[in-house]
Amino acid sequence: MNDLDKFDYAILGALQVDGTLSVADLADKVGLTSTPCWKRLKRLQDDGYLDRRVALVNRRKAGLPVTVFVSVRTSRHDEQWLAKFAAAVVALPEVMEFHRMSGDVDYLLKVATTDIDGYDRFYKKLIRAANLTGVSSAFSMEQIKYTTALPLDLVAHGVAMG
Numbered sequence: 001m002n003d004l005d006k007f008d009y010a011i012l013g014a015l016q017v018d019g020t021l022s023v024a025d026l027a028d029k030v031g032l033t034s035t036p037c038w039k040r041l042k043r044l045q046d047d048g049y050l051d052r053r054v055a056l057v058n059r060r061k062a063g064l065p066v067t068v069f070v071s072v073r074t075s076r077h078d079e080q081w082l083a084k085f086a087a088a089v090v091a092l093p094e095v096m097e098f099h100r101m102s103g104d105v106d107y108l109l110k111v112a113t114t115d116i117d118g119y120d121r122f123y124k125k126l127i128r129a130a131n132l133t134g135v136s137s138a139f140s141m142e143q144i145k146y147t148t149a150l151p152l153d154l155v156a157h158g159v160a161m162g
Contacts, residue, residue: 002155004049007032009156011040012049016149019053056148064112067140068119070126072107073133081130088129094122105136 004012010030014021021029027037044050059065074081082100089098089109097110109126113119119137127135 002049004156006156007037008040008044008049009152011037011044013149013152015050015053016152019055059112064114066113066115066119067143068111068113068122069138069140070109070111071105071134071136071138072109072126073104073135074106074131075133076131077106085130089126092122092125092129094118 007030011026014026014029023038023041024034026041027034030037032040059067074085076082085107086098089095089107094111094113095109096112097108099108100106101108111119111122113122119139123135123137126132
Protein backbone atom coordinates (compact mmCIF):
# COMPACT_ATOMS: atom_id res chain seq x y z
CA MET A 1 0.00 0.00 0.00
CA ASN A 2 1.08 3.60 -0.40
CA ASP A 3 0.91 6.53 1.94
CA LEU A 4 -0.58 9.06 -0.46
CA ASP A 5 -3.24 11.52 0.59
CA LYS A 6 -5.72 13.60 -1.39
CA PHE A 7 -3.12 16.28 -2.18
CA ASP A 8 -0.64 13.72 -3.48
CA TYR A 9 -3.28 12.18 -5.73
CA ALA A 10 -4.33 15.65 -6.87
CA ILE A 11 -0.71 16.48 -7.75
CA LEU A 12 -0.30 13.24 -9.70
CA GLY A 13 -3.62 13.78 -11.47
CA ALA A 14 -2.80 17.36 -12.43
CA LEU A 15 0.62 16.37 -13.76
CA GLN A 16 -0.93 13.60 -15.86
CA VAL A 17 -2.97 16.27 -17.61
CA ASP A 18 -0.15 18.81 -17.92
CA GLY A 19 3.40 17.86 -17.00
CA THR A 20 4.64 21.38 -17.74
CA LEU A 21 2.85 23.01 -14.80
CA SER A 22 5.08 25.23 -12.69
CA VAL A 23 5.10 24.52 -8.96
CA ALA A 24 3.07 27.70 -8.40
CA ASP A 25 0.41 26.67 -10.94
CA LEU A 26 0.38 23.11 -9.62
CA ALA A 27 -0.01 24.36 -6.04
CA ASP A 28 -2.91 26.56 -7.13
CA LYS A 29 -4.62 23.64 -8.90
CA VAL A 30 -4.41 21.34 -5.88
CA GLY A 31 -5.14 23.89 -3.17
CA LEU A 32 -1.71 24.22 -1.56
CA THR A 33 0.86 26.95 -1.29
CA SER A 34 4.06 26.61 -3.31
CA THR A 35 6.44 25.35 -0.62
CA PRO A 36 4.30 22.42 0.63
CA CYS A 37 3.45 21.55 -2.97
CA TRP A 38 7.14 21.56 -3.95
CA LYS A 39 7.99 19.32 -0.96
CA ARG A 40 5.25 16.85 -1.92
CA LEU A 41 6.32 16.90 -5.56
CA LYS A 42 9.94 16.21 -4.56
CA ARG A 43 8.82 13.32 -2.31
CA LEU A 44 6.66 11.87 -5.10
CA GLN A 45 9.67 12.02 -7.42
CA ASP A 46 12.10 10.63 -4.85
CA ASP A 47 9.71 7.80 -3.92
CA GLY A 48 9.31 6.78 -7.57
CA TYR A 49 5.67 7.77 -8.10
CA LEU A 50 6.77 9.88 -11.05
CA ASP A 51 8.87 7.97 -13.56
CA ARG A 52 9.53 11.02 -15.71
CA ARG A 53 7.84 14.08 -17.20
CA VAL A 54 7.60 14.02 -20.99
CA ALA A 55 5.91 15.59 -23.99
CA LEU A 56 3.49 13.42 -25.95
CA VAL A 57 4.25 13.64 -29.65
CA ASN A 58 1.43 13.25 -32.17
CA ARG A 59 2.51 10.07 -33.95
CA ARG A 60 0.56 10.80 -37.14
CA LYS A 61 2.01 14.28 -37.55
CA ALA A 62 5.47 12.88 -36.79
CA GLY A 63 5.11 10.37 -39.64
CA LEU A 64 4.41 7.21 -37.61
CA PRO A 65 0.69 6.62 -38.20
CA VAL A 66 0.72 2.80 -38.15
CA THR A 67 0.30 0.89 -34.88
CA VAL A 68 0.82 -2.87 -34.89
CA PHE A 69 0.24 -5.30 -32.03
CA VAL A 70 2.69 -8.16 -32.42
CA SER A 71 2.09 -11.46 -30.63
CA VAL A 72 5.20 -13.58 -30.18
CA ARG A 73 5.34 -17.25 -29.24
CA THR A 74 8.46 -19.21 -28.38
CA SER A 75 9.33 -22.69 -27.21
CA ARG A 76 12.21 -21.28 -25.14
CA HIS A 77 11.45 -20.04 -21.64
CA ASP A 78 14.82 -20.03 -19.91
CA GLU A 79 16.30 -16.91 -18.37
CA GLN A 80 19.29 -16.79 -20.71
CA TRP A 81 17.05 -16.81 -23.80
CA LEU A 82 14.73 -14.20 -22.28
CA ALA A 83 17.64 -11.90 -21.41
CA LYS A 84 18.95 -12.05 -24.99
CA PHE A 85 15.49 -11.64 -26.53
CA ALA A 86 14.51 -8.80 -24.18
CA ALA A 87 17.73 -6.90 -24.88
CA ALA A 88 17.19 -7.24 -28.63
CA VAL A 89 13.54 -6.12 -28.47
CA VAL A 90 14.23 -3.21 -26.11
CA ALA A 91 16.86 -1.98 -28.61
CA LEU A 92 14.29 -1.81 -31.44
CA PRO A 93 13.09 1.82 -31.54
CA GLU A 94 9.75 0.87 -33.11
CA VAL A 95 8.71 -1.01 -29.95
CA MET A 96 6.59 1.26 -27.76
CA GLU A 97 5.54 -1.43 -25.26
CA PHE A 98 6.83 -4.92 -24.54
CA HIS A 99 4.95 -7.31 -22.26
CA ARG A 100 5.49 -10.90 -21.11
CA MET A 101 2.04 -12.48 -21.17
CA SER A 102 0.09 -15.35 -19.69
CA GLY A 103 -2.01 -17.57 -21.93
CA ASP A 104 -1.41 -18.59 -25.54
CA VAL A 105 0.88 -15.68 -26.39
CA ASP A 106 4.28 -15.42 -24.70
CA TYR A 107 5.05 -11.76 -25.52
CA LEU A 108 3.05 -8.83 -26.83
CA LEU A 109 4.65 -5.81 -28.48
CA LYS A 110 3.08 -2.51 -29.43
CA VAL A 111 4.93 -1.16 -32.45
CA ALA A 112 4.79 2.27 -34.09
CA THR A 113 5.90 2.52 -37.69
CA THR A 114 5.57 4.46 -40.92
CA ASP A 115 3.67 2.02 -43.15
CA ILE A 116 3.50 -1.64 -44.23
CA ASP A 117 7.05 -1.52 -45.60
CA GLY A 118 8.25 -0.02 -42.32
CA TYR A 119 6.59 -2.86 -40.44
CA ASP A 120 8.18 -5.41 -42.76
CA ARG A 121 11.63 -3.96 -41.99
CA PHE A 122 10.82 -4.19 -38.27
CA TYR A 123 9.57 -7.77 -38.63
CA LYS A 124 12.81 -8.85 -40.31
CA LYS A 125 14.83 -7.33 -37.45
CA LEU A 126 12.58 -9.04 -34.89
CA ILE A 127 12.91 -12.53 -36.35
CA ARG A 128 16.70 -12.14 -36.54
CA ALA A 129 16.75 -11.28 -32.82
CA ALA A 130 15.84 -14.75 -31.53
CA ASN A 131 14.48 -18.16 -32.42
CA LEU A 132 10.69 -17.69 -32.34
CA THR A 133 7.94 -20.29 -32.70
CA GLY A 134 5.41 -17.83 -34.10
CA VAL A 135 4.79 -14.17 -34.80
CA SER A 136 1.33 -12.78 -35.43
CA SER A 137 0.63 -9.16 -36.31
CA ALA A 138 -2.60 -7.21 -35.87
CA PHE A 139 -2.75 -3.74 -37.44
CA SER A 140 -4.78 -1.13 -35.62
CA MET A 141 -7.43 0.18 -37.99
CA GLU A 142 -8.59 3.00 -35.71
CA GLN A 143 -7.48 4.29 -32.33
CA ILE A 144 -10.71 4.80 -30.42
CA LYS A 145 -9.25 5.72 -27.04
CA TYR A 146 -5.77 6.83 -26.10
CA THR A 147 -4.59 8.08 -22.76
CA THR A 148 -1.45 7.97 -20.72
CA ALA A 149 -3.29 9.03 -17.56
CA LEU A 150 -3.70 6.33 -14.93
CA PRO A 151 -7.19 6.03 -13.36
CA LEU A 152 -6.00 7.32 -9.97
CA ASP A 153 -9.54 7.59 -8.66
CA LEU A 154 -9.62 3.77 -8.50
CA VAL A 155 -6.93 3.76 -5.81
CA ALA A 156 -7.70 7.11 -4.22
CA HIS A 157 -11.22 5.98 -3.26
CA GLY A 158 -10.23 5.43 0.38
CA VAL A 159 -8.58 8.84 0.59
CA ALA A 160 -10.75 11.77 1.55
CA MET A 161 -10.80 13.85 -1.63
CA GLY A 162 -12.72 16.65 0.18
